[in-house]
Amino acid sequence: GAVVSQHPSRVICKSGTSVKIECRSLDFQATTMFWYRQFPKQSLMLMATSNEGSKATYEQGVEKDKFLINHASLTLSTLTVTSAHPEDSSFYICSARDPSGGANEQFFGPGTRLTVL
Amino acid sequence: QKEVEQDPGPLSVPEGAIVSLNCTYSNSAFQYFMWYRQYSRKGPELLMYTYSSGNKEDGRFTAQVDKSSKYISLFIRDSQPSDSATYLCAMSPSGSARQLTFGSGTQLTVLP
Numbered sequence: 001g002a003v004v005s006q007h008p009s010r011v012i013c014k015s016g017t018s019v020k021i022e023c024r025s026l027d028f029q030a031t032t033m034f035w036y037r038q039f040p041k042q043s044l045m046l047m048a049t050s051n052e053g054s055k056a057t058y059e060q061g062v063e064k065d066k067f068l069i070n071h072a073s074l075t076l077s078t079l080t081v082t083s084a085h086p087e088d089s090s091f092y093i094c095s096a097r098d099p100s101g102g103a104n105e106q107f108f109g110p111g112t113r114l115t116v117l
Numbered sequence: 118q119k120e121v122e123q124d125p126g127p128l129s130v131p132e133g134a135i136v137s138l139n140c141t142y143s144n145s146a147f148q149y150f151m152w153y154r155q156y157s158r159k160g161p162e163l164l165m166y167t168y169s170s171g172n173k174e175d176g177r178f179t180a181q182v183d184k185s186s187k188y189i190s191l192f193i194r195d196s197q198p199s200d201s202a203t204y205l206c207a208m209s210p211s212g213s214a215r216q217l218t219f220g221s222g223t224q225l226t227v228l229p
Contacts, residue, residue, distance in 0.1 A: 006160075041125075043205060043221040044161070093160050106217060108153075108160035 002028050002098045006109035013084055014117055021079045021112045023094030029074035030096035034106065035067070038091045050077040084116045120144050123206055123220030132229050136193040140206035140220045143187065147208040150182050151217065152191045155203045164204075165191065196227045 003026040013019050023033055031052045036044040048069050049057040056069035068080040077096075081088055091113050095106040123140045130136055138152075149168055153161035165180040167173045173180045179192040189208070193200055203224045207217040 004160075041222075041224075043219045046217075091158070095160075105151075105163065105166055107163060111158070111160045113158065 002026075002096070002107040004094065004096050004107045004109040006094055006112050008112060009110060010113040010115070012115045012117065015085055016083055018080055018082045019084055019114060021081075021092055021094075021114075023077045023079070023096070023109050025075045025096040025098075025107075028096075028098045028100065030077075031074060031099060032097045033071060033077040034095045034097075035069060035077075035079050036093045036095070038093060038111075044093060047079075081114065084114070086116045089114055089116045119221075120218050121206065121208060121220045124223055125221055127224040127226060129226045129228060130196055132196060132198060132227055134196050134227070136196050136200070136225060136227075138191040138193075138204050138206075138223050138225070140189050140208075141187055142189075142208060142218075144208075144210075144218070145184075145187070146210040147218075149209045150180070150189050151207045151209075152178075152180055153205040153207060154200075155205060155222070157202075161205055198227045198229045201226045 005024045007022045011019055033050040035047045037047055038044050046059050047062045050069045050071040052071045052074050058064045066082055071077040091111050093111040095108045097106050121142045152165040154164050155161040167180050167182050170182045170184045177194045181190040203222040205222045206220040209217050
């Protein structure tokens with residue numbers, strides 16, 4: 001199947017700093033990528049849909065000024081958590097839709113564990 | 118009521134057992150149904166992908182969709198300790214790039 005990578009795999013930062021997470025589709029071009037967060041023993045919560053060359057679409061309750069998404073190329077989307085606080089500590093996962101696959105087939109990255117001290 | 122309901126478990130079975138995992142849903146617009154496996158602290162991995170009703174088999178895994186009952190299942194035959202993970206069902210409306218709606222996941226442990 002298609003491969004999606006994320007970097008970094010884990011990051012620890014101080015409260016008030018900004019953290020950038022990268023999501024890359026390695027062997028296909030992804031016009032659409034998705035960003036999720038997952039709390040322990042809970043399912044994935046969609047944060048936003050990232051569309052190449054246009055603004056991201058944020059889900060209700062997700063602050064777009066806090067979670068900045070950039071999808072500058074067909075293989076890279078970035079999520080920047082600005083002015084991070086301890087409550088932002090979570091597991092962030094991206095996924096990418098492979099247009100050559102099924103209409104709604106998505107492939108997930110390995111996730112990034114963010115800890116804000 | 119959630120759009121997708123999934124029993125969180127945990128579910129423990131002995132090695133070699135047949136495992137049955139299920140989800141129910143309320144949105145009749147869902148046409149695409151998926152099962153993901155997620156190991157601890159890893160991203161979900163696509164296991165099975167089906168469209169509309171029917172069965173699909175892949176090795177030890179069988180996915181069933183019953184749209185009339187709004188009920189989907191994943192069966193694992195000859196379960197192995199390496200199958201121990203959280204299993205997430207997910208579904209989506211047809212013909213769109215809509216994001217998936219996930220179940221909450223069922224935690225499975227296969228005991229050697």
